[in-house]
Amino acid sequence: MTSRTTRSAACRRSSRALAGLLLLTLLVAMPSAAEQEVPTYPGTIHTRIGSDLVIGGEYYRLAYFTTDDPMKKVAAYFAQKWRDEGYPTVVEGDLKEEAVVSALFTREGLQRGVVLRIHQGKTVGFTALRDLWTRPPKSAPKGLVKLEGTVYTQDLATRDDPGGSQNRTSLVSGDLSDVQQRVSAELARQGFEPVRHTATKLGGTTQVTMEHARKGEQVMTTLSAVDEGMTAVVQTWVGSDRLDAVPNDEAVRKSREEWEREKKGKGEGKGR
């Protein structure tokens, strides 16, 4: 009995010690894991745009807010706050139609900024947090095509959305039908099959939307003529096997595993 009591007391002591150690570990780990927040304007609701975005090969966090306050007041708030805190801050724009306020946080390798615009009489602010030091691994976006004659292209990817998504916006030299054919041919070469295809009139111009799918993956392509001989191509790749293209990480993971197994099985069969 005594030994049992002693053991349980020892157990309690060791549990407490373990809990203390765990708490200490958590406390130590917390500052390093602390989330770096996007800037905020007081008294407004901020809506995050995606989670962690990769834009032009750099990590970003974005949010937006709207306010009745005039643009000058909003810009002055951010500029004053960052300058008072001791961060090098720059204000650009006419402060009537547009303004950009940004500050460098060089010890953390971050840039915080706000882009302001007027929309329907309100001031709309896009707040951004940009990582200056960490770069995402260079991986070619899956299912997104880069055509010959591309004069501009911009990639955007989400880092931790379920299933993940990648976007590419391009300006391609060529007529709408020509670019459409080239996109379809390239996707077919990558193993994507056409699912559906719609053409709509929008503001006097034709907009073509194509959907392609490959095992557990979907690519939505929207094409529209910008000028004569110039077409805008917006592509979104989603890891999804759902009809509504909503990312379904678990379904996609299983589907991919199954596909990999099938592929492996076929390979082994051929080997024999």
Next chain:
Amino acid sequence: MRPWGLVLVGALLLTASPARAQENGSTRSVLTHFSKGVRSARNGDWVTYRFDGGGMRVYYWRMAVVGEEKDKQGRDAVWVEMEAGTHPAMKSPLMQIRMLVAREGDQIRYDAISRLYVGGPFDRPQEFSDEALEHVLKQMNQEALDDAKENAAEAAKAPPLPAGMKPVVRSGKETRLMTLAGTVTAVQVELVVKRTVIKRMWLSREIPLLQMAKVEIPGIAHSMEVAEYGIDAKPRMLMPAPNAPKVRLEYADRVFPDLPIGEPAEESEAPEKQP
């Protein structure tokens, strides 16, 4: 320690051309001031200056001794951090330097750097490789030698100054000077040509590291003034991981092995044909 103030007075005299400057007891009053107890550079010493370049051109520069150790050659050495930014708190410096410099007795030898880390506004601090550091130091020494030669040659060639145009260094008595960092005891030293003050500075034994309280160039409204100082400096640079890549020299012939080296082709300099 050799007082930095004297070195600065020496520099001022040199700037004024040694042959022409009249030394009228200025060194004596500075020496008297420093003889009352100048602080040698120690681990923890730091000072921040406010530079005003006229208009809105204001920035801050901080220097701090943040550690001591032996360098690769076994000499006593100190870690010196320098930062420049737009705010004295240096929460977000636009330039950071950390270097291991040898010391001889109390004197820090800023020309004997054995390790160097540099961080910019957008880049994580990075250490210089031995080869890159050697290259930078060699370049700096060469530039200093070239400048000295050029100045000596110019001074030898220069015609004698007209009467009354000789620069004069004069100093005042020890006084109390109000600065951004508080009131300190200082000695004023001026470089004057006729009645125009070219440069005015206040040296103070109370200010760590440089013993400099304030410098003014009235003609162009430039100034440098001590903003903060102390003796409790801690390392502030976010050090890169030991295995992080270092700043290295890149050789053009290795990066572009097929790059033709020689005289530029004649046709490249030919004017464009007009239609």
